[in-house]
Amino acid sequence: MxxxxxxxxxxxxxxxxxxxxxxxxxxxxxxxxxxxxxxxxxxxxxxxxxxxxxxxxxxxxxxxxxxxxxxxxxxxxxxxxxxxxxxxxxxxxxxxxxxxxxxxxxxxxxxxxxxxxxxxxxxxxxxxxxxxxxxxxxxxxxxxxxxxxxxxxxxxxxxxxxxxxxxxxxxxIIPPSLKSEIATLNEWVYDGVNNGVYKTGFASTRDAYEESLFALFSSLDRLEEHLGDPAHQPYLYGKNITDADIRLFTTLIRFDAAYFTSFRCNLKMIRYEYPRLHLWLRNLYWDQSERTHGAFHSTVRFDLVSHTSGRKRARVDIPQYKEMYAYATVSKVIPKGPLPHILPL
Ligand SMILES: N[C@@H](CCC(=O)N[C@@H](CS)C(=O)NCC(=O)O)C(=O)O
The missing domain is CATH 3.40.30.10 (Glutaredoxin)
Known part of the structure; x- marks a missing residue:
């Protein structure tokens, strides 16, 4: 081939x-x-x-x-x-x-x-x-x-x-008995969350923005509910870190620090409104054990995450805020918070 x-x-x-x-x-x-x-x-x-x-x-x-x-x-x-x-x-x-x-x-x-x-x-x-x-x-x-x-x-x-x-x-990482369950979850998480933040942030009309925004938050609500099942704690499929955790982590670790502000994914914050997701996120981020080699913690660079997303242009056409968005784009000032970028466990 x-x-x-x-x-x-x-x-x-x-x-x-x-x-x-x-x-x-x-x-x-x-x-x-x-x-x-x-x-x-x-x-x-x-x-x-x-x-x-x-x-x-x-x-x-x-x-x-x-x-x-x-x-x-x-x-x-x-x-x-x-x-x-x-x-x-x-x-x-x-x-x-x-x-x-x-x-x-x-x-x-x-x-x-x-x-x-x-x-x-x-x-x-x-x-x-x-x-x-x-x-x-x-x-x-x-x-x-x-x-x-x-x-x-x-x-x-x-x-x-x-x-x-x-x-x-x-x-x-993909346990044989959970293969299809994880694949199903990955599919809707990709559409609603991983790509969902992009669909929300890059939408150029109010309708397209709202469509993605509400779909994104229903997916987050669904994940919060998923984590309510004791078989889905502390990670998405129990005691072991799986493919599903890796894929979700990279979007959620950027959520409060970048997507909430820069991509206007701002109905709720992970740290205040999603207690289970917040705990799940911090369990992964703060894990520096031999088991993970600190794989989650050591690969996060909050300075680059907010710097790069902060420069994305605000494109949604909401008349009341048009001037403000135009100014924010020109001024190139990067939003700072929330601080700290992630809370302790
Ligand atoms: N499907 C690709 C998407 C990768 C992607 O969109 N990367 C962005 C950065 S987050 C990029 O390199 N964009 C550069 C460009 O579009 O010019 C993947 O999952 O690997």
Missing amino acids: GAQHQNKTDALWKPGSFADADGHFRRPPPSFKNFITTDVDADFPAEVCRYVLYVHYACPWAHRALITRKLKGLDDIVEVVELDDKTPEIGWTFGGRTGPDKDPRYGFKYLKQLYEKAVPGWSGRSTVPALWDTKKETIVSNESTDIINMFYDKFDAFLPEEKREANKGETA
């Missing part, structure tokens, strides 16, 4: 424009859909130090990959390269403020150049996370769901026995 990618300008995604003509945000599909396997003869076989993960710490999708890499103990197996700010014209940069000032391998200044190295004439979006193959010099995948699925078990041969998913049974 040859490398799979799609090289075309995303019809739904133009620089500076986030919503369709009807005001709804629609996420374009990922462009690189290859998969690392344990088969040594495959196009992308699992190997130590062959693959590099490109990330920005503000991005919740990249964050999933960072958590999984740490949780699985892949630090010495998959290298990470951190990007700096994004420019509206060219996208992610190697700026030296966060991460190196140029790509460590090729000296590039923009992530876009890495995409162009993979596919000459690349004209699509250059997104993080991107998993780079140093041997084939191409992008394996730029889809976070696929990347975390690869990290879950494809590198297990290089890990101690007890860290291998096949040996973990019901304590696996």
